Amino acid sequence: MAKMGLDRHTLLVAAAELADASGLDSLTLAALAQKLNVRSPSLYNHVNGLPDLRAALTVYCLHLLVEKTRDAVIGKSGDDAILSLCDAYLQFARSRPGLYEAFYKVNTQEHEDLEAVKAELLNLFLRILEPYGLGEKETLHAIRGLRSFLHGFATLEQHGGFQMDLQVDESLHYVLKTFLKGMHAESTS
Amino acid sequence: MAKMGLDRHTLLVAAAELADASGLDSLTLAALAQKLNVRSPSLYNHVNGLPDLRAALTVYCLHLLVEKTRDAVIGKSGDDAILSLCDAYLQFARSRPGLYEAFYKVNTQEHEDLEAVKAELLNLFLRILEPYGLGEKETLHAIRGLRSFLHGFATLEQHGGFQMDLQVDESLHYVLKTFLKGMHAESTS
DNA sequence: GTATTATAACTAATGATATTAGTTAAAGCA
DNA sequence: TGCTTTAACTAATATCATTAGTTATAATAC
Numbered sequence: 537m538a539k540m541g542l543d544r545h546t547l548l549v550a551a552a553e554l555a556d557a558s559g560l561d562s563l564t565l566a567a568l569a570q571k572l573n574v575r576s577p578s579l580y581n582h583v584n585g586l587p588d589l590r591a592a593l594t595v596y597c598l599h600l601l602v603e604k605t606r607d608a609v610i611g612k613s614g615d616d617a618i619l620s621l622c623d624a625y626l627q628f629a630r631s632r633p634g635l636y637e638a639f640y641k642v643n644t645q646e647h648e649d650l651e652a653v654k655a656e657l658l659n660l661f662l663r664i665l666e667p668y669g670l671g672e673k674e675t676l677h678a679i680r681g682l683r684s685f686l687h688g689f690a691t692l693e694q695h696g697g698f699q700m701d702l703q704v705d706e707s708l709h710y711v712l713k714t715f716l717k718g719m720h721a722e723s724t725s
Numbered sequence: 726m727a728k729m730g731l732d733r734h735t736l737l738v739a740a741a742e743l744a745d746a747s748g749l750d751s752l753t754l755a756a757l758a759q760k761l762n763v764r765s766p767s768l769y770n771h772v773n774g775l776p777d778l779r780a781a782l783t784v785y786c787l788h789l790l791v792e793k794t795r796d797a798v799i800g801k802s803g804d805d806a807i808l809s810l811c812d813a814y815l816q817f818a819r820s821r822p823g824l825y826e827a828f829y830k831v832n833t834q835e836h837e838d839l840e841a842v843k844a845e846l847l848n849l850f851l852r853i854l855e856p857y858g859l860g861e862k863e864t865l866h867a868i869r870g871l872r873s874f875l876h877g878f879a880t881l882e883q884h885g886g887f888q889m890d891l892q893v894d895e896s897l898h899y900v901l902k903t904f905l906k907g908m909h910a911e912s913t914s
Numbered sequence: 915g916t917a918t919t920a921t922a923a924c925t926a927a928t929g930a931t932a933t934t935a936g937t938t939a940a941a942g943c944a
Numbered sequence: 945t946g947c948t949t950t951a952a953c954t955a956a957t958a959t960c961a962t963t964a965g966t967t968a969t970a971a972t973a974c
């Protein structure tokens with residue numbers, strides 16, 4: 537009965553890999569246990585059942601997403617920063633499809649960490665939209681718009697929603713530029 | 726052993742109700758059978774297992790969505806039509822939360838019906854964007870943008886993604902108007 | 915260094931689920 | 945009325961998640 541030295545973070549990393557490989561839905565404790573060379577009840581020493589594991593994946597996903605997007609806007613501002621953030625967002629969703637599925641699952645557990653990382657993401661958007669000089673409300677509306685668009689785009693793309701023969705990245709940039717054009721018109725009117 | 730007169734459509738309707746009541750994830754054949762006063766193996770006479778049922782729900786969801794949105798744009802054109810379509814889209818997502826979860830599940834089955842209803846939705850968008858005089862490519866980009874935004878907005882709203890103290894419908898309209906403003910600028914430049 | 919304690923692994927067992935195979939009786943049709 | 949189809953059934957299996965109770969290893973106290 538060797539001690540495998542597992543801990544919560546090791547579980548998360550392995551679980552995310554499983555999700556990426558075959559979808560979040562088919563992430564089971566049985567499969568995770570097998571991957572880690574352990575019997576499934578042993579996982580309960582580190583994780584409070586499957587719902588807890590999935591909630592933890594949501595937080596883990598948000599952590600990585602914040603990391604990537606924050607990196608992407610360093611040294612940029614204005615439209616450049618927004619475009620760069622959005623590109624990074626979608627690259628992340630594409631590179632971690634199973635983990636990204638956990639993005640909105642948001643079950644109750646892990647409340648402190650979840651709120652913290654959500655606030656980080658919000659702040660990133662707030663700072664990027666600062667130079668546009670929108671009012672407070674308008675800024676929040678715009679953030680909701682960008683978040684919705686990015687999440688919808690990532691989800692639809694991942695599930696084969698864009699089947700027309702048309703570059704996906706072109707669509708991304710067309711939409712963002714159109715939205716930004718509208719925002720510029722807004723701030724000057 | 727009374728024959729219950731079940732058929733595929735009855736199953737779909739009942740399954741969608743269960744999904745709305747407690748989430749698509751907790752839609753089980755066991756629960757569905759219980760709701761229909763039948764043992765779960767009996768369901769296999771009408772449905773090819775759980776994956777098939779979920780795929781059928783996707784098609785059913787798209788059917789209803791097309792119905793609602795098509796209704797919403799009758800007698801309208803231009804920005805009015807778009808705003809009305811978007812309102813109807815979100816109202817549908819809100820009124821059928823569990824069914825809407827099936828929106829993008831899109832497992833392989835039911836191919837003919839699925840493609841047909843997806844084409845209907847695409848055509849609805851195409852006709853509404855006609856008057857804007859965008860090029861063919863730009864129109865498709867714009868459709869991807871609207872679909873992504875609507876899907877992301879509906880999903881985030883449903884999963885508690887908008888927690889700031891700010892009217893959700895205001896955000897919806899702000900974003901749409903901003904995007905339309907950008908589109909108008911586009912077509913005149 | 916030894917004894918104690920905490921804990922990370924284990925086995926065994928339960929209950930829910932999906933699914934398949936094979937059976938029966940009701941409904942539709944010749 | 946008899947035949948056929950089929951929609952229900954029962955029985956059985958396999959996969960899961962989860963809980964309870966056990967054991968041996970690692971960490972700590974003395």
